[in-house]
Amino acid sequence: LSFESRRLVLVGTGLINGSLALALKRAGAVDHVVGCARHEETLERALARGLCDSATTDPAAAVADADMIVLGTPPGAIGEVAATLGPALPAAAVVTDVGSVKAFVVDRVSEVLPRPERFVGGHPVAGTEHSGPDAAFASLFEHRRCILTPTAGTDPTAVARVRAMWELVGSSVDEMTPEHHDRVLAVTSHLPHLIAYTIVGTVADLEEQARAEVFKYAAGGFTDFTRIAASDPVMWRDVFLNNRAATLEMLGRFTEDLIALQRAIRWGQGDVLEDLFTRTRAIRRGVVEAGQAYVRQPEDPLASKP
């Protein structure tokens, strides 16, 4: 095996970290997994689902004697947890994370760890709208991409180890700077989530009778937005607060485009609408060709057939 761990620590035992543990265990790549979370109930679920072999609420106790630590807490809490476990880290251990924002996380964690050169920022671009230990499943990362964001000071052997771990669970690994990651993900992930949260919020504010009808006829397009807008609230709060500049920049572009479209509808400019709707079809083809459109069952009424 290209990646092995004698003692792997999950700080946070939710969808991402839990799925990683299941995938590594299935591959026979880990001897012992330690689960660490703030709440006992979460750890009980993680143990029951076999995401970890032992569990503790104390991050410093968790990392003793470990060779690989994966930080999977919401970005806003990650600095504090890294500061807590830092002094207890074995010198040879590699630390990585799975957060959706990188510049903020890499800065914060590097500041507080005793050996920041052994920390590699990471972001597996995979997920579902479900969170917590019960949402984890072993195939989450297959045919997905994982981005690593080492900096000039990062130890190349640490990067190689984290890369091998993600490749083992089925992902293609790319490297880029934390800042570049945040700009790319602002477009592909943060803006789409923000838009989905907004439209579902707009519906949540409708009077009750109208809302009941929205539920009935949601298959007309609304359903897809509700899935995205059901994602973890705390995690996404931290994403927007900590990738503020790139999110606001993309949101500005989006709003301009939306106002232009609104104007075209108001003034009956059918050619403007048709032209845009034709261009967006080409983008779908690009996504499908890049292998990023999940192919569902052909008989699925919402199926995508590339």
Next chain:
Amino acid sequence: LSFESRRLVLVGTGLINGSLALALKRAGAVDHVVGCARHEETLERALARGLCDSATTDPAAAVADADMIVLGTPPGAIGEVAATLGPALPAAAVVTDVGSVKAFVVDRVSEVLPRPERFVGGHPVAGTEHSGPDAAFASLFEHRRCILTPTAGTDPTAVARVRAMWELVGSSVDEMTPEHHDRVLAVTSHLPHLIAYTIVGTVADLEEQARAEVFKYAAGGFTDFTRIAASDPVMWRDVFLNNRAATLEMLGRFTEDLIALQRAIRWGQGDVLEDLFTRTRAIRRGVVEAGQAYVRQPEDPLASKP
């Protein structure tokens, strides 16, 4: 069988009409299906796929001797086609349509048909992002809803016949006024499509290098929007032009909410974000409970597990 047709005419042989024909044929409910479209190539595909048994580009010739006519052209073209076939309609024939806007279509068609009381506005709330004869499949309407919009003057026997047709292919049928339909669908379908078209258009305008990266990392949320934004351009142009008031009203609410969220991000109001993101999760539950969230495979990384 509760619905039977000796000679059914599809005016337009795309995704919706084609799927309806396949479903009715599978049920053994139609003796002969006539396909009618503007382009010979479309009719050749429709014949090859077995959507129809005979074909013509002339709407008046198509409807001769028919007992059921389904208008499946984009809303903007439906008045003209109804005017062309009107004089040739047998007195006992029932006419319906499958358009996504109803007030405009019902007004326009009722104006030009010789017996408007035999016309029943209809909208099967089902579809995929694919269009044309090749996109049709027989199970498209199963477990879906279909809305009929009869008016005070509509013949109840015509309504009953159209209802029976949609029930036979697996849909639940509701009745409401054309105006009410347009307000409900503005929320559940037209606004979501407009938003998806806009965000995908915003990405289409990025410089080429950035766009290539968006394709690679689209699984972070963007993918779902590209699917919706790949829907038929002419059809959707006509929807927005012909449900203008309700679309602009919902768009206004959405824009206000988006600006408020933008402000919360700029000022770091984490509690505002977390509160909204928690409320939107509840809406997802409402959609799932209403049976409108398609349940994909559990091992699908984008799966929804209600």
